[in-house]
Structure formats: structure tokens, C-alpha cells
Amino acid sequence: MAATRQLLRLATAGSVDDGKSTLIGRLLLDAKLLLEDTLDALHRAGTNGTPDLAAITDGLRAEREQGITIDVAYRYFTTPRRSFIIADTPGHERYTRNMVTGASTAHLAVILIDARNGIVDQSRRHTAISSLLGIHHLVAAVNKMDLVDWDEARFRQIEAEFSALAHRLGVENARAIPISALHGDNVVERGAAPWYDGPPLLEHLEQVDVATDRGAGPLRLPVQWIIRPEDGGRGARRYAGQMAGGTLRPGDEVVVLPSGARTTVTAIEQLDRRLEAAAPPDSIAVQIADDLDVGRGDTFVGPADQPQGGREIEATLCWMAETPLRAGDRFTLKYTTRTLRATVDSIDALLDVTTLDRVDPPEQLGLNDIARVVLRTSAPVYADPYDHNRTTGAFILVDDHTNDTVAAGLVRSVRPGEAHSHRSPDVTWHESGLDRGERWAALGARGATFWFTGLPASGKSTIGARLERRLVEAGHPAYFLDGDNIRHGLSGDLGFSPGDRRENIRRVAHVARLMADAGVVSIVSLVSPYAADRELARELHEAARLPFIEVFVDTPVEVCEQRDPKGLYARARAGDLKSFTGVSAPYEAPETPEILIRGAEEEADAAVDRLLAELERYKPHD
Amino acid sequence: MSAPEHLHALESEAIHIMREVAAELERPVLMFSGGKDSIVLLRLAEKAFRPGRFPFPVLHVDTGHNFPEVLEYRDRRVAELGERLIVARVQDTIDAGRVHDEWDPRKPGSSRNRLQTVTLLDAIEEHRFDAAFGGARRDEERARAKERVFSFRDELGQWDPRAQRPELWNLYNGRIRRGEHVRVFPISNWTELDVWRYIEQEELELPSIYFAHEREVFTHDGMLLAVSEHVDPGDAERELTSVRYRTVGDMTITGAVRSDAADIATVVTEIAATRVTERGETRADDRTSEAAMEDRKRMGYF
Ligand SMILES: Nc1nc2c(ncn2[C@@H]2O[C@H](COP(=O)(O)OP(=O)(O)O)[C@@H](O)[C@H]2O)c(=O)[nH]1
Numbered sequence: 001m002a003a004t005r006q007l008l009r010l011a012t013a014g015s016v017d018d019g020k021s022t023l024i025g026r027l028l029l030d031a032k033l034l035l036e037d038t039l040d041a042l043h044r045a046g047t048n049g050t051p052d053l054a055a056i057t058d059g060l061r062a063e064r065e066q067g068i069t070i071d072v073a074y075r076y077f078t079t080p081r082r083s084f085i086i087a088d089t090p091g092h093e094r095y096t097r098n099m100v101t102g103a104s105t106a107h108l109a110v111i112l113i114d115a116r117n118g119i120v121d122q123s124r125r126h127t128a129i130s131s132l133l134g135i136h137h138l139v140a141a142v143n144k145m146d147l148v149d150w151d152e153a154r155f156r157q158i159e160a161e162f163s164a165l166a167h168r169l170g171v172e173n174a175r176a177i178p179i180s181a182l183h184g185d186n187v188v189e190r191g192a193a194p195w196y197d198g199p200p201l202l203e204h205l206e207q208v209d210v211a212t213d214r215g216a217g218p219l220r221l222p223v224q225w226i227i228r229p230e231d232g233g234r235g236a237r238r239y240a241g242q243m244a245g246g247t248l249r250p251g252d253e254v255v256v257l258p259s260g261a262r263t264t265v266t267a268i269e270q271l272d273r274r275l276e277a278a279a280p281p282d283s284i285a286v287q288i289a290d291d292l293d294v295g296r297g298d299t300f301v302g303p304a305d306q307p308q309g310g311r312e313i314e315a316t317l318c319w320m321a322e323t324p325l326r327a328g329d330r331f332t333l334k335y336t337t338r339t340l341r342a343t344v345d346s347i348d349a350l351l352d353v354t355t356l357d358r359v360d361p362p363e364q365l366g367l368n369d370i371a372r373v374v375l376r377t378s379a380p381v382y383a384d385p386y387d388h389n390r391t392t393g394a395f396i397l398v399d400d401h402t403n404d405t406v407a408a409g410l411v412r413s414v415r416p417g418e419a420h421s422h423r424s425p426d427v428t429w430h431e432s433g434l435d436r437g438e439r440w441a442a443l444g445a446r447g448a449t450f451w452f453t454g455l456p457a458s459g460k461s462t463i464g465a466r467l468e469r470r471l472v473e474a475g476h477p478a479y480f481l482d483g484d485n486i487r488h489g490l491s492g493d494l495g496f497s498p499g500d501r502r503e504n505i506r507r508v509a510h511v512a513r514l515m516a517d518a519g520v521v522s523i524v525s526l527v528s529p530y531a532a533d534r535e536l537a538r539e540l541h542e543a544a545r546l547p548f549i550e551v552f553v554d555t556p557v558e559v560c561e562q563r564d565p566k567g568l569y570a571r572a573r574a575g576d577l578k579s580f581t582g583v584s585a586p587y588e589a590p591e592t593p594e595i596l597i598r599g600a601e602e603e604a605d606a607a608v609d610r611l612l613a614e615l616e617r618y619k620p621h622d
Numbered sequence: 623m624s625a626p627e628h629l630h631a632l633e634s635e636a637i638h639i640m641r642e643v644a645a646e647l648e649r650p651v652l653m654f655s656g657g658k659d660s661i662v663l664l665r666l667a668e669k670a671f672r673p674g675r676f677p678f679p680v681l682h683v684d685t686g687h688n689f690p691e692v693l694e695y696r697d698r699r700v701a702e703l704g705e706r707l708i709v710a711r712v713q714d715t716i717d718a719g720r721v722h723d724e725w726d727p728r729k730p731g732s733s734r735n736r737l738q739t740v741t742l743l744d745a746i747e748e749h750r751f752d753a754a755f756g757g758a759r760r761d762e763e764r765a766r767a768k769e770r771v772f773s774f775r776d777e778l779g780q781w782d783p784r785a786q787r788p789e790l791w792n793l794y795n796g797r798i799r800r801g802e803h804v805r806v807f808p809i810s811n812w813t814e815l816d817v818w819r820y821i822e823q824e825e826l827e828l829p830s831i832y833f834a835h836e837r838e839v840f841t842h843d844g845m846l847l848a849v850s851e852h853v854d855p856g857d858a859e860r861e862l863t864s865v866r867y868r869t870v871g872d873m874t875i876t877g878a879v880r881s882d883a884a885d886i887a888t889v890v891t892e893i894a895a896t897r898v899t900e901r902g903e904t905r906a907d908d909r910t911s912e913a914a915m916e917d918r919k920r921m922g923y924f
Contacts, residue, residue, distance in 0.1 A: 282630075335793070
């Protein structure tokens, strides 16, 4: 669709007294967008008959008293061509925080520059933040030209400097306009400078083409809400969300992340309308062909262009809280519709907010600091680089004690993630001299570990064994490590106390890792009831950069007890077996397994299909 | 797409906000006044949640001074939707001795407007609501320009301008402590004209008082107030004339505009040409002082 975007969101920024409030007032006044009672109030606030234009944008009383504005304020105006939303961001103590907030949704930024002062640090900061936040259109409003007698040379010098600045920051669409907000030249009407042949500010805002190709790019539809119809007739569940990238049409094949399941979209709806296609910013509801376990936080993507998944996010972070940020701090992270836990692993560099150049990493981040950081998340995230997608590449951090939003994050890349290796202190690892790539190439296979967890008799071994068969039949070396079998030999000396169980898991995890390193797909089937133990197994693999796929076979205990192929539940109920998981010992269900299998509902073969699809995702892309 | 792009973008944003609240908060409620903004909210809720039920009930704070046409509309509309309506009555709050009535029928301009706050907060507490959708827009009043989409209220329902959270992208943070709640304004970014155009586009029915009709009115403090059992004009001159309403509040303080606009298209044309803001024209309560709105917001008003 080539239509121009009729809603333009713009951010305005400037240092105190550059005339930003006057400019916004002038825009509204000259575009005849101020209504009489507002105008009366301005005249009352002004002196001898001239309205106080700056008073239009005055908000809260506390600020009026202090004579400053303290936060982002939103204004609205409409001309016959476009509707505008102005995010007015003042340049005070919390300037970065405010500017980042205002810029996060803007298509264009207007940066106020006082013609007498030219480009100052604050202007560089505003330009840099705009570019960082993905704004591709910048306007330098060179104000107070009346005070420099409309000196063309002065303007050209500022214009050149601004365009060099924008260019260096990678913003291609930047222009400067000489104005006098106070007198109204080149704001709505043309003005005092015959040498200026460009459009006045408003005309530029009405005409600038900010329409990114609607619906271009890879499909992204984060699921927000599941609609469960009440009336049986229209019975199918709908998955509701707002399009965040690409175009979706009925009949399209989609992949659900993180599970990796594939299905087909059968209908796209908005209330009673069926849509032929959907693209950002549509809020829609879709139906799919298969009965899959899709929930809030999952994302529909196209099979061809999937986002990177992993537990390590390399990001640019804008710190917005008074209390400093230190490496090791933990937060709640929200991106798209998904919420998980994240730890700040390292602060790698501070960015100079006027140039975006990297400077040495600080010990901690303070309010308004922007830095490169690495975060580790509690579960794999699937995000795009912010440069590719301003919706799926953005996140916020929330402080768990105050519930405040404390940081804005821009994804640079997502990586599988490394964990701390657990080495025995006095033993060094003997490198065989062969690198893994060579070994795997010789074998024609790639190693990985599937870790099945779940209650006894939940179906782990049935599905695990079938997965082994399918892999081997497809020519892929795989080995099924059954918990019971291992207890016959390697762990024959261990019982079922929590300590012994942990030791058993440690041994199995190491065996699985060695086999995966060798190029085999290890399939571990262990009750492994404690989250911490499973976490250890995961970290072992991640430290060795080997895929670790946690599979939670979630079968209700009543169903397991009914199956009870080895009669264990019966014995536990009778008191014969002490600390039997599900009966007399706890089971800590994984919160965010890579794959969740509802053991009472899903067919084993369907589950295996999903497991194979998940494995596919770990193949290198190129 | 037939709808203007900017309305479509505003609609999509509002639907997104409503779904986020439904997903992240436990007990939301939708505040319905019978006015055009909350009528738009109901439509957006249909778009967000149908063919499922709304994941929240509808709450009306009834001052006892509503236009009868609005009450009739409310009951009919909610029944049509098949959703649950909760009515919280200011009269009950007065009878319980929680507040003193400030309304006196012989004093035009007096109202129960301020008292609604207490009734609303009581209802929120009684039903343990943790999120309340409202139809407020940022363009209504200068003090609202900085209002967030998610506006946090402490246990006393109070709003602290300094303690509001930054809102980045479309990532709303709805986390609250027990006892706190959040007011959510899905149509924050809409202007009055957007609301009218949307009503036109969606062919939404409005209470009849939004269109020109004959009514007995009198002028009080520059506004046209309706003569009713709630307002006694005293010696003021009464006239029977054609008026419509631009906003809907209590009969005691909502001013009418002289108009012959009998359908939406004509109303939209009139609004587009109007030279006075909605609140300035028709709300006695908001004209009292520049900072009136701000004060009431701090106290926990809508
Ligand atoms: N001479 C002149 N003065 C201006 C111009 N624009 C703004 N001012 C004055 O600069 C001062 C600061 O303006 P204001 O809009 O409050 O600045 P803000 O802090 O950026 O919002 C006021 O006294 C304005 O009247 C201009 O174009 N020419």
C-alpha cells in the first residue's frame, strides 16, 4: 500500500529557552488550531496584547510554579493533510529518559537550535538519541533567526554542521529550516528570508514521506490474548494480537515461537470482518488449523525468516532510575507480550550521548546513562535487532521491588548464551586437538541434548525412545539415556535422597554433554524434579555451546497413577516407597521449558514432530 | 482499507492497550458514563474480545442526576452486549454518611460531581478492581497532556505526577502492589473530532441528547443549563429552544449548545468548525479554576 501515512508522530526536543514552547504554540496558532477559550487564556497570560505562546504547552501547576516542564507531554493537531501527535520532551534533569520515551514512538524529530548559539552539546545529544531510537527523519528548526538578522551565512553554517552530524549518525533524511517562532516566519507561513527556498516547517511535516512500506519485512505477530468464544457455533479459539511486522494472509504457513510448532492460519478477523491480509499496526485475531498449545507471549513468525533465539541479549540500555545499575542486578524484562527474568551479566561500554562513541565501561550506570550491556534471561527469547524492527527489538526492564520501569532496551543481537563452566580445580581439560566442527563434519551430524523431565509414568520414556528411533532412522546418531537404566550401572551406588538425586543428575548431565560434543543427540529421560538440578545440566551444555532442549512432559498425576506401568505409584501409596515424586516428594515444574508436551492430550508422534522441528532451529543459518 | 489511516492506527493502539490490561491485570473494570467516549470504549472492547465475553464488568457511577435518556441508553446497550453492569450510587455513599451532599437544587451550578470520587473508590475497593478503563483523552485539558495511558493510583486512589512511569513503545508496565490500582485510558491519543468520526464510521448509536432536540433551558454563568427536577432556575429566564449536548455529565452542570444538528454527519461538521474547546463550552465544573482538573485528579477523580 503506497498511501501516505496520515498519522505522523513527532518528537520535539531542545534546550531550555531555545523556544520550543513558543514554536509549538505558533504552529497551533497559525494553523488556526487553537480554540477561542484557549486563546483567551493565552492572551491573559501574555503582555500588552500579544499572546504568551509558550503558555499553550504548560501543563501541571507544579511546573508552572517552577517555570519548567518536567516530563513528556502530548499535543494533538490535525490539518487537512495529516493528523499529528507531538511528544514534547523537555531538556532538563531527566532529559535522556524523557527524550527516549518521546522518541520511542516517533517517526520524526524536530530539534530546536538557537541561531545565536548554533549546535551545542544538547543538540548533538538530541540528534544522537533520535538516531539511536530509530527515527529516520530529522528536522533542525533553527530558531530566533530574527535575533541574528536573518543572516544566511549563519544559517548555512548551522545547516552544514547539522547535516554532517546526522550523516555521521546514519540518519539520511535530515534538513534544517530557518524560523522565528516568536514572529511566525517559516513556521506555517513563509517568512523573512528570501534566500530560503525550502518549505515552512508545517508544510514539510505535512509532506515528508515517512511511510515505511507497510507490511514489508518478516512476519511477526506476538500473541496477546486468547479469545475463547462462548457460543459453540463459532467455537474455535482465536489468537489475538497486534501485527508487529510483515504481512499475514489466510492460508499462510506460520511457526509458533518458542515451541517451533508449525501450522496454517485459516482466518484473520476483526470483530465481524474477515480480512484478506493484515500488516502493522492492525490489531487482529487469527484462527489456526491445528490444535496447538499457543499462549500469550508466543509469537507467530514466517517459516523462512525467524528471529534469533537465545538466552543472551546484547543490547543498548538507557538507564532511567535514580538508583544506579550494577552488573549482576536482576529484573523483570518485558518484550512484545512476553515477560521473563533477566540478569545484567556485564556492562561493556558507556556510550557518549553526544556521539554514540563507546567509552570505557563504568562500574555502574546512573540516571540518563546509555550503555552497551549483556543480559541473560531465564528462558530463551526470540527478538530482532532493533534496527530491523522497532517493535520486536525493544524491551523494558522493571524493578521487582518498586515495580518501576527502570530501563529502555534496544536489542543488538541475541545469542544462545554461555554459562559458567564447572571445572574441577586441579584437573585441566585435555584438548584432543581436533575441533568440534571437524569431528561433526566427519560424522555428518550435529550433537545436542534433549532433557525430558516430568512425573514418573508421564510418558517421558515413550516419547524419548520414539524420538531416538526417528532420528536414527533418518541417519542421525542418537542415544537414549533412560534414568532407570543408568541407575543399574553408572549410578548403581545412589539412592533417592535429594543429594543422591542431584548427584545422579550431575553424572547424567556430564555423560549427555560428552556424547553431544561427540556429535550424538543425547536423549535424557529423568524425573529430575528440582529446577536447580536441571539448571545445572543446562549450564553445563551452554558453557560448552551445545544445544540444550528442555522438554517438560506435563501429565496430570492422576493420569500417571492410572498408567503406573511399573506399579510404583501403588507401592508409594502403600508407603513402600519413600520420597516418591508426585506422591510423597515435590516436583518443581519448569516455568519456561523449550518444549511443553501435554502428556494426556498430545499424541506421541505429534510431540516427536515438534521435537524434531525444534532441533532444526539449532542448525546454523548459513 | 476504507477507514482513514490515522483513525485505524488509533483504533489498533486502543485495542492493543485493552488486551494488555486484560492479560496483565487480574480484575479490570470498564468505567461507563453513558458519554460518547465510553461508548467508543465499549466498541473497542468488542473489537478486542469478541467472539469471547469481555473479561471485565461495566461500572457506572450514578450521581442520581443523570439524563434519563442516558440511563435508558446504558441499560439497553449493556443488555444488548450481554455483559455485566455494576451501578455504584452516590446516594448510597451519602446515606452511609461517607460524604455530605454538595448539591442544592436551588443553587444552579452546585453538583455531586466531586462526591463521585468517593463512590468510585469505594466500588473499586469493594470489588477489588485493580484496573479501571476510562474514556479520558489528553486533548481535553492542558493538565492532561502529561497523563499516561496507565495512570497509577496509590491505596488512597491518589495520583502523584512525579511517580508515574515512563511509557516506551507499546510496552506497558502494569505491575502494582496490593491495594493499588491503575486507571487506563485507551483513547488517550484521540481528539474530540477523532471520537466523533469514529462514531460516524462505526455507525454507533448515541443517547438522543447528543442530537438537536427541543428543551427548556436557562442561562447560568454563561452556560445553557436544562431545567429539571435537579436544577431550579429560580428567577432566571427560561426558554424553549433547539439544543444538543457535546459531552454528557450530570444534568446539574452540563451545558447544552444551541444547534439544529440532528444527525452525526451534521454534528461532525459543526464540531470541526467550532471555535471553543469541549470543556470550556459545556462543563461548569472545569471552568471554575485553571487547576481544577489537576486538583481532582490528585484526589482520585477519573
Ligand atoms: N526573538 C525571538 N525570541 C524567541 C523566539 N522563539 C522564542 N523566543 C523567546 O525565547 C524565550 C524562551 O522561549 P520558550 O518557548 O519558553 O523556550 P523553551 O524553553 O524552549 O520552551 C521566550 O522569551 C520566547 O519569547 C524567536 O524566534 N525569536
